[in-house]
Amino acid sequence: xxxxxxxxxxxxxxxxxxxxxxxxxxxxxxxxxxxxxxxxxxxxxxxxxxxxxxxxxxxxxxxxxxxxxxxxxxxxxxxxxxxxxxxxxxxxxxxxxxxxxxxxxxxxxxxxxxxxxxxxxxxxxxxxxxxxxxxxxxxxxxxxxxxxxxxxxxxxxxxxxxxxxxxxxxxxxxxxxxxxxxxxxxxxxxx
Amino acid sequence: xxxxxxxxxxxxxxxxxxxxxxxxxxxxxxxxxxxxxxxxxxxxxxxxxxxxxxxxxxxxxxxxxxxxxxxxxxxxxxxxxxxxxxxxxxxxxxxxxxxxxxxxxxxxxxxxxxxxxxxxxxxxxxxxxxxxxxxxxxxxxxxxxxxxxxxxxxxxxxxxxxxxxxxxxxxxxxxxxxxxxxxxxxxxxxxxxxxxxxxxxxxxxxxxxxxxxxxxxxxxxxxxxxxxxxxxxxxxxxxxxxxxxxxxxxxxxxxxxxxxxxxxxxxxxxxxxxxxxxxxxxxxxxxxxxxxxxxxxxxxx
Numbered sequence: 001x002x003x004x005x006x007x008x009x010x011x012x013x014x015x016x017x018x019x020x021x022x023x024x025x026x027x028x029x030x031x032x033x034x035x036x037x038x039x040x041x042x043x044x045x046x047x048x049x050x051x052x053x054x055x056x057x058x059x060x061x062x063x064x065x066x067x068x069x070x071x072x073x074x075x076x077x078x079x080x081x082x083x084x085x086x087x088x089x090x091x092x093x094x095x096x097x098x099x100x101x102x103x104x105x106x107x108x109x110x111x112x113x114x115x116x117x118x119x120x121x122x123x124x125x126x127x128x129x130x131x132x133x134x135x136x137x138x139x140x141x142x143x144x145x146x147x148x149x150x151x152x153x154x155x156x157x158x159x160x161x162x163x164x165x166x167x168x169x170x171x172x173x174x175x176x177x178x179x180x181x182x183x184x185x186x187x188x189x190x191x
Numbered sequence: 192x193x194x195x196x197x198x199x200x201x202x203x204x205x206x207x208x209x210x211x212x213x214x215x216x217x218x219x220x221x222x223x224x225x226x227x228x229x230x231x232x233x234x235x236x237x238x239x240x241x242x243x244x245x246x247x248x249x250x251x252x253x254x255x256x257x258x259x260x261x262x263x264x265x266x267x268x269x270x271x272x273x274x275x276x277x278x279x280x281x282x283x284x285x286x287x288x289x290x291x292x293x294x295x296x297x298x299x300x301x302x303x304x305x306x307x308x309x310x311x312x313x314x315x316x317x318x319x320x321x322x323x324x325x326x327x328x329x330x331x332x333x334x335x336x337x338x339x340x341x342x343x344x345x346x347x348x349x350x351x352x353x354x355x356x357x358x359x360x361x362x363x364x365x366x367x368x369x370x371x372x373x374x375x376x377x378x379x380x381x382x383x384x385x386x387x388x389x390x391x392x393x394x395x396x397x398x399x400x401x402x403x404x405x406x407x408x409x410x411x412x413x414x415x416x417x418x419x420x421x422x423x424x425x426x427x428x429x430x431x432x433x434x435x436x437x438x439x440x441x442x443x444x445x446x447x448x449x450x451x452x453x454x455x456x457x458x459x460x461x462x463x464x465x466x467x468x469x470x471x472x473x474x475x476x477x478x479x480x481x482x483x484x485x486x487x488x489x490x491x492x
Contacts, residue, residue, distance in 0.1 A: 046447070082447040119446060138446070155319050159438040179437055183446035 017144030018105050020174055021098055024122060024137070027146075027172040028094050031124055034168045035161075037135055040123035041092040043101050044190035047108065047116045049085045075100070078189055084118065086189050097122070105141070117141045121149075121190040132161055136188060137173075145176035149185055157184060207412070210405045217351060217398055224390075247346040251288075251310045254302040260292035260312045267291075271318070274327050275311060278334055282420055287311045287337055295444050297321075297434035301333035302342055309337040317434060319443050324423075325430035332417035332427060339416070341409050348405050352398040407474040414479055415486060424483040424490065431483075435476050 031037040076088045087104055091097040101120050108117060120139040126132055136149045148165035150158040162182070166175050176182060246253065255261070265272040272289055279286040287301065287309035295316040303309035311333050318326060336342075418424035432438065473479075 080447070082445065084447050155443060157441070157443070159320075159433070159441050162441065163437055179440040180442055182441045184443055185446050 017141065018102055018109070020144050020146070021102050021105075021120065021139060023173050024098050025095055027137070027169050028124075030168055030172050031135075031165070032127065035132055035135075035165065036127045037124040037132065038127050039092075039094040039097070040125040040134070040191050041090055041094075041097070042123040042191040043089045043091070043097045044121045044188070045087040045089075045101050045104050046084050046118045046121065046185075047087075047113070048083070048118060049079075049116070080187065080189060088189060094122075114141075119185075121185065121188055123191050125191075133158060134191075135161065135165065136185070136190060138185060140176060140181070143176060143181070144174060145181075146173045147176040147182040149182070149188075151184070151186065151188070155184075155186060207405065207408045210401055210408060211348075213401055217394065217401065220394070243346060243350045247304055247343065250342045250346070251303040251308060254300055255290060255310065255312065258292045258298075258300065258312065258314070259294060260290040260314075262288055262290045262310070270323070271313065271326075271330075274323070274330055275334070278327065278331050278420065282331075282334060282338065284334065284338055285309075287334070291315065291318075295442055297439050299329050299333050301336040303337070304342060305340070306337050311337065316443055320433050320438070321430055324426050325433065328417065328421055328423070328427035328430045329434075331420045332413050335413040335416035335420070336409070339409065339412060341413070344409065345402070345406060348402045352395070352402050410473050411479065411482055414482060418483055418486055419490070422490065424486040428480050428483040428487075431476060431479055 028039055074090045078086050078088060080086060087101075089097055089100045089104075091100060101122075105117060105120070108114060119141060122137045122139070124135040124137065126134065133150060133152060136151075137146050138149050139146050146169070148162040148169075150161045150165075152158050169175060263271065268289065268291055271291065275286060275289055285306055287303065287306070288311070290310050290312035292298075292312060292314040294314045296314060297317040297320050299311075299313040299317055301309060301311045311330065313326070313330070317329065321329065414427065418427045421427070
């Protein structure tokens with residue numbers, strides 16, 4: 001922020017960084033070979049549906065914006081208990097899942113709603129259950145960084161697994177370096 | 192420490208004794224410096240003593256307030272109370288009050304001017320990160336602080352540091368106004384001022400370092416007693432690994448809640464590093480784990 005922004009208490013809203021999303025494919029290969037984790041075929045995009053002009057007020061608005069195909073049952077829209085909207089995509093092929101999430105992101109950014117985007121989440125499950133337990137890779141759109149989230153209960157997470165994922169993926173993905181930003185996403189609707 | 196059946200670690204006792212002795216020696220130096228400067232001793236002692244006493248007397252309230260902790264009843268936190276009850280029976284000591292802080296940072300503390308005014312407190316982040324056995328180990332460590340009367344010991348120790356700080360200010364004041372007329376030229380006064388400042392600063396640093404060293408030894412002593420009390424040093428070691436270092440920094444808070452606002456903007460609203468400063472009075476994880484590993488061998492051997 002510049003001096004004038006500081007003086008007047010203005011903060012610029014960061015533009016989302018979408019390019020790093022495509023690095024997920026190589027990361028998925030590493031996760032499979034090192035930790036026996038494979039993509040669950042589910043991904044999600046979390047955003048805040050605000051109020052006011054130029055924002056999304058109804059489901060119809062959002063659906064229109066995201067080129068929602070009613071006949072396509074692979075894409076659903078839900079609202080979580082914390083008031084955030086989730087665009088949930090199911091696609092067994094990780095590449096096309098990433099592409100769908102990316103195009104939804106791009107569409108929101110084009111409509112000037114980039115600031116409302118919180119994160120994208122991709123699910124990974126053990127190849128042979130129970131294995132290591134399930135894992136989510138969270139993509140912080142503003143930072144352009146990923147971090148692992150491995151919930152094991154309503155408010156429990158497996159830090160050992162998360163830190164191991166970091167060590168394996170640090171060459172494939174831009175992993176968030178500030179561990180205090182590895183915020184939890186309890187009851188995340190992405191499987 | 193008297194009521195517990197815990198064996199003493201002689202080397203640790205020797206180190207603590209030497210640290211304490213060094214503090215006393217420093218105290219003697221400070222007093223002689225003050226007398227030579229002609230400072231009103233009564234005034235210094237009254238101020239320092241008053242501050243220290245209130246810090247000691249209200250230690251439970253100060254700590255609870257600064258950690259945003261509140262006392263809890265057995266109905267509110269049955270598990271926590273049950274663990275403390277069991278440990279107090281085991282150690283044959285009076286049960287302290289039990290508190291909880293809703294902070295996400297994993298931490299626990301025990302405070303209070305005497306075992307009968309003690310309060311033992313755990314943060315929500317600690318309880319979420321540890322299993323029951325590990326939580327018990329951490330609480331055993333904190334109960335050892337109560338049994339060792341560490342609040343009293345550390346108050347006395349830090350009192351010396353406070354005195355050193357006071358002396359540095361009083362001495363400087365004395366040189367500037369009392370000694371100013373004595374000097375033949377301006378240059379001498381400046382030199383004297385600088386020398387006094389330097390000496391008092393060195394004293395302050397030494398006092399601070401010694402207090403920190405004493406604090407670290409008290410932590411090791413509490414680790415030891417706590418581990419022996421539950422009979423499983425490795426469980427305390429595992430708890431330490433879970434709350435310090437990288438794992439302690441991964442939050443339990445939800446990205447979408449309150450602090451989640453940080454995710455919308457580039458610069459975080461909260462500065463990092465608050466947890467690190469809290470642990471600076473503690474020995475390094477490596478030192479603590481080494482001691483616990485040795486203890487594990489002794490207990491099993």
